[in-house]
Amino acid sequence: MPHTRRHGGNRGDQGNRGKGNGGAGRRPAGPRRTGRPQDLVRRTAFDVIRAVETRDAYANLLLPARLRDRELTGRDAALATELTYGTLRGRGTYDAVLALCSDRELRRIDAPLLDVLRLGAHQILATRIPPHAAVGTTVELARSVTGPGQAKFANAVLRKVAGRDLDAWLAIVAPPDADPVTRLSIAHSHPKWIVSALRDAVGTAEIEDLLAADNARPRVTLVARPGRATVAELAEAGAEPAPYSPHAAVLPDGDPSAVAAVREGRAAVQDEASQLVALALAEVAVDGRDALWADVCAGPGGKAGLLSAVATGRDARLVAADVQPHRAGLVRGAVDGRAGVLAADGTAPPWRPGTFDRVMVDAPCTGLGALRRRPEARWRRGPEAVAELGPLQRRLLAAALDATRPGGVVAYVTCSPHLAETRVVVDDVVRSHGGAERLDAPSVLTGLAPGLTGLGDGPYAQFWPHRHGTDAMFLALLRRT
Numbered sequence: 313m314p315h316t317r318r319h320g321g322n323r324g325d326q327g328n329r330g331k332g333n334g335g336a337g338r339r340p341a342g343p344r345r346t347g348r349p350q351d352l353v354r355r356t357a358f359d360v361i362r363a364v365e366t367r368d369a370y371a372n373l374l375l376p377a378r379l380r381d382r383e384l385t386g387r388d389a390a391l392a393t394e395l396t397y398g399t400l401r402g403r404g405t406y407d408a409v410l411a412l413c414s415d416r417e418l419r420r421i422d423a424p425l426l427d428v429l430r431l432g433a434h435q436i437l438a439t440r441i442p443p444h445a446a447v448g449t450t451v452e453l454a455r456s457v458t459g460p461g462q463a464k465f466a467n468a469v470l471r472k473v474a475g476r477d478l479d480a481w482l483a484i485v486a487p488p489d490a491d492p493v494t495r496l497s498i499a500h501s502h503p504k505w506i507v508s509a510l511r512d513a514v515g516t517a518e519i520e521d522l523l524a525a526d527n528a529r530p531r532v533t534l535v536a537r538p539g540r541a542t543v544a545e546l547a548e549a550g551a552e553p554a555p556y557s558p559h560a561a562v563l564p565d566g567d568p569s570a571v572a573a574v575r576e577g578r579a580a581v582q583d584e585a586s587q588l589v590a591l592a593l594a595e596v597a598v599d600g601r602d603a604l605w606a607d608v609c610a611g612p613g614g615k616a617g618l619l620s621a622v623a624t625g626r627d628a629r630l631v632a633a634d635v636q637p638h639r640a641g642l643v644r645g646a647v648d649g650r651a652g653v654l655a656a657d658g659t660a661p662p663w664r665p666g667t668f669d670r671v672m673v674d675a676p677c678t679g680l681g682a683l684r685r686r687p688e689a690r691w692r693r694g695p696e697a698v699a700e701l702g703p704l705q706r707r708l709l710a711a712a713l714d715a716t717r718p719g720g721v722v723a724y725v726t727c728s729p730h731l732a733e734t735r736v737v738v739d740d741v742v743r744s745h746g747g748a749e750r751l752d753a754p755s756v757l758t759g760l761a762p763g764l765t766g767l768g769d770g771p772y773a774q775f776w777p778h779r780h781g782t783d784a785m786f787l788a789l790l791r792r793t
């Protein structure tokens with residue numbers, strides 16, 4: 313099933329009735345707060361879904377801005393978020409159902425109308441909104457977006473969708489005797505190439521759990537930057553200590569920016585695996601000097617923020633770089649004053665060979681390990697992205713080994729479990745570059761978090777959403793010889 317939770321959507325329609333648009337000369341962007349709040353909630357979800365399609369917008373960045381502009385808060389904001397993310401994630405499943413309910417091929421349906429239908433299918437099949445209400449409000453949306461003729465078509469299609477529940481539809485569109493990749497692709501709404509790649513990485517026994525975890529809402533994990541904030545302080549603000557990272561706390565509900573330490577930059581939102589791979593680089597033993605660290609792909613600064621705080625506590629210094637100047641700018645807001653930040657190309661860096669004692673390469677990758685967070689990401693790129701990124705990943709890792717002194721350590725990290733951008737890259741570079749010895753990453757990580765298991769047999773470590781509740785982050789640790 314594309315969704316593991318059903319949302320109490322219709323309850324969300326009750327909030328903030330009749331608040332107006334805030335006055336003081338401020339006009340919300342797009343539709344105004346007139347009419348029924350649920351219309352504005354659905355319209356907001358629709359607008360974000362369209363912007364994702366037409367201007368490559370990122371839902372997790374655009375939606376909060378639209379909610380603010382339109383003064384949607386509380387349950388209305390929660391419903392708009394659920395409808396936006398759920399529709400984007402579930403598109404693969406909903407398209408398979410819509411194709412059976414429409415007398416027109418989906419590719420012949422106008423793109424805005426198809427998005428309205430997907431939004432309707434999500435409400436009917438994966439929320440607790442009563443089907444008649446979901447059909448009625450979606451038909452109204454179709455009318456306002458595309459006109460009365462199309463509203464009639466939308467009504468006919470959505471009434472057919474509402475004729476069965478999700479399980480009954482899945483038995484038809486993803487039957488047990490279908491080819492396994494096709495069945496998983498439709499049932500869990502992932503493109504086939506991603507199902508195949510994830511199955512190669514995690515194995516047949518766990519692929520279904522992994523795909524289901526990609527469709528669940530991720531918890532919000534905070535990092536208390538060492539020396540600047542503590543988990544105890546985050547706990548006072550309502551967060552709960554997380555299971556593995558000593559600096560992590562989970563915010564069960566609510567807005568991270570309501571936490572003072574987050575507002576003040578002493579804490580931040582950061583996945584627990586992302587914290588642990590940075591800590592692994594900081595903790596693995598190095599022989600001799602331990603004074604100068606680098607993060608060569610640092611933007612926007614999640615790992616650099618943690619590394620710089622740990623470095624400062626040990627009287628070491630972090631140099632953080634990113635090839636994109638605006639991303640290097642974001643890093644400046646995440647690191648402490650001792651760190652150096654610059655815009656530089658990690659494949660042709662301005663520092664001398666052998667400069668650093670510890671180097672982080674958090675390489676640009678497909679992001680297949682963070683599909684929970686970026687609901688549209690799975691539809692955006694095809695398998696060619698893996699081949700396109702491979703040469704850059706290899707050059708960055710080779711250059712990082714060059715930048716490390718003998719006895720120093722390099723961490724190669726991706727937010728993807730795809731074998732072609734994880735172990736295949738590291739194996740190739742170790743073979744062709746020479747001068748690198750693989751360290752056992754799982755044992756370094758379990759040294760940090762004794763309860764942590766299921767990272768693989770080494771020398772590489774792989775986190776998984778369904779096993780660890782984290783992003784599928786990969787870590788290789790290499791000692792420069």
Ligand SMILES: C[S@@+](CC[C@H](N)C(=O)[O-])C[C@H]1O[C@@H](n2cnc3c(N)ncnc32)[C@H](O)[C@@H]1O
Pocket residue numbers: 586608609610611612613614615616633634635636639656657658659674675676677727
């Ligand atoms: C996965 S992101 C890094 C995330 C970051 N480490 C964090 O924890 O917030 C990869 C970064 O590599 C940067 N990048 C891509 N090519 C690069 C290059 N040749 N040299 C340096 N940085 C590069 C991208 O701009 C992007 O910011």
